Amino acid sequence: MRNLIIASTSTVHGSGYLEYILDELTVFFKDAKTVLFIPYARPGGISHDEYTEKAASAFSKIGKKVVGIHTFKNPVEAIKKAEAIFTGGGNTFVLVSQLYKNNLIAVLKETLTNGTPYLGTSAGSNICGLTIKTSNDMPIVYPPSFNTLGMLPFNINPHYLDPDTNSKHMGETRETRIKEFQSYNTPPVIGLREGSWLHVKGDSIVLKGNLEARIFEYNKTPYEIASGTQLNHLK
Amino acid sequence: MRNLIIASTSTVHGSGYLEYILDELTVFFKDAKTVLFIPYARPGGISHDEYTEKAASAFSKIGKKVVGIHTFKNPVEAIKKAEAIFTGGGNTFVLVSQLYKNNLIAVLKETLTNGTPYLGTSAGSNICGLTIKTSNDMPIVYPPSFNTLGMLPFNINPHYLDPDTNSKHMGETRETRIKEFQSYNTPPVIGLREGSWLHVKGDSIVLKGNLEARIFEYNKTPYEIASGTQLNHLK
Structure with a gap:
């Protein structure tokens, strides 16, 4: 039974790494002493060790040990045996390349389907969707x-950003980009604003956090959903 | 002998499509009556016909006819025989997919190397670099x-955007993203601000327009260059 927290970001403005969601994680990871960390996305190009230290520092505040998957000789076994898994943000293309290189896609899918609790932030959330075709990276x-x-039967767009009506920049808005995605792909996309997350438990998919999220369905006008909305119908 | 205009954008704020650069194009395309347009990037998912009409409308102001490559049975021959070529912006991944699907990468490279004048904007400029690994799309x-x-012996980042120091958004800045690129790739990147372009003629590569551009070289601190700077040393 799936048990996932799929978060837009690791960090909200003015607060420390994972700080905004630590209370939630205390409950979510209550049965785990150790969290297996997947640092492959390497934000800003930092090393796997540095990134793992950063995650360990945050999780130490709720009494959890963190081990980096890069320290295991057999990462497939590490995933199978993990009590809990966290994939951090960074570059989605780097993350996905490393997951394929280490043959981890299938085992991760199987392990999460079987119920190992999983936290993803940003790139680590993108990979929970069908594809990375709505990554910002x-x-x-x-x-x-x-x-x-x-x-999930749809895609995530993390760090979802509303159009800046004051901008003179001519680059595409996030909404334009997601609509372009749907010129070539039919799955829905959920734009998760920073501080929002999806809590997936079995068949239930609920929006959490203080903010609304924006839903893009194929051939429909995008619309907002309130925190607490059940999304198990969305596909 | 290469003869290229590689522009950050088609449109600057408050002005019409290609308007800011039409005077330059009058001179650049002086020997061409007809411009072959590559509409594959389909901004906002518009059709090839609609996009070609948009380009035709702009070029009509300087007395040029525009024909879309999608109207030719043999697009390879269309490129070989073109008097001038323009590739418009939109989605770089869509553009590149279509170029590969129609076997146009090699012939385009050969044709541009032989001197057919070429204008690229945004996605159409990205493809002039080594890879699309610094696309924003x-x-x-x-x-x-x-x-x-x-x-070019380096990559383009079009629509280059300086960090917004007032932003509370935690997504990566453009500079952070380009630095991440250089954690995995060594070629330089030029961040072209909107309204800037590179004029490439033979061995000469000169920054044009009113603005500075930002250069990212591997293992160096990024730096600004003034309009008029010769970049033929950059690689």
């Missing part, structure tokens, strides 16, 4: 596929 | 490769 490496875990 | 389709024309 720069495509700095070429992964063998854009297909990901499909733990 | 959403990866809405999976292209067979990120490698592109290599008409």
Whole structure:
């Protein structure tokens, strides 16, 4: 039975790493002493060790130990045996490339389907959708596929950003980009604003946090949903 | 002998499509009556016909006819025989996928190397670099490769945007993203602000327009260059 927290971001403005969601994680990870961390997305190019230290520092506040998957000889076994898993943000293309390189896509999908609790933030949330085709990241490496875990029947757009009506910049707005996605793909997309997350438990998918989220369905006008909305019908 | 205008954008704020650069294009395309338009990037998912009409409307102001490559049975021959070529912006992943699908990468490279004048804006400029790994676009389709024309020995980042110091958004800045690119790739990147372009003529690569551009070299602090700067040393 799926048990996932799929968060827009690790960090909200003016607060420390994971700080806004630590209370939730205390409950969510209550049966785990150790969290297996997947640091592959390497934000800003930091090393796997540095990134794991950052995650460990946050989780120490709720009494959890963190181990980086890069320290295991057999990462497939590490995932199978994990009490809990956290994939941090960074670059989605780098993350997905590493997951494929280490043959972790299938085992991660199986393990999460079987109920190992999983936290994803940003890139770590993107991979829970069908594909990374709604990532915001720069495509700095070429992964063998854009297909990901499909733990949700739709795609995530993390760090969702409303159009800046004062901007003189002519680059596409986030909404324009997501609509372009739906010129070529039919799955829905949920734009998760920073501080929002999805709590997935079995068949239930509920929006959490203080903010609304924006839903993009194929051939429909985008619309807002309130925190607490059940999304198990969305596909 | 290369003869290219590689522009950050088609449109600057408060002005019509290509309007800011029409005077330059009058001179640049002086020997061409007809411009072959590559509409594959389909901004906002518009059709090839609609996009071609948009380009035709702008070029009619300087007395040029525009024909869309999608109207030719043999697009390879269309490129070989073109008097001038323009590739418009939109989604870089869609553009590159279509170029590969129609076997146009090699012929485009050869034709531009031989001197057919070429204008690229945004996505149409991205493809002049080594790869699309510094595109800003959403990866809405999976292209067979990120490698592109290599008409320049470096990469372009169009619509370059300076960090917004007032923002509370935690998504990566453009500079952070480009630095991440250089954690995995060594080529330089030029951040072209809207209204800037590179004029490439033979061995000369000169920054044009009113603004400075930002250069990212591997393992160096990024720096600004003034309009008029010769970039033929950059690689």
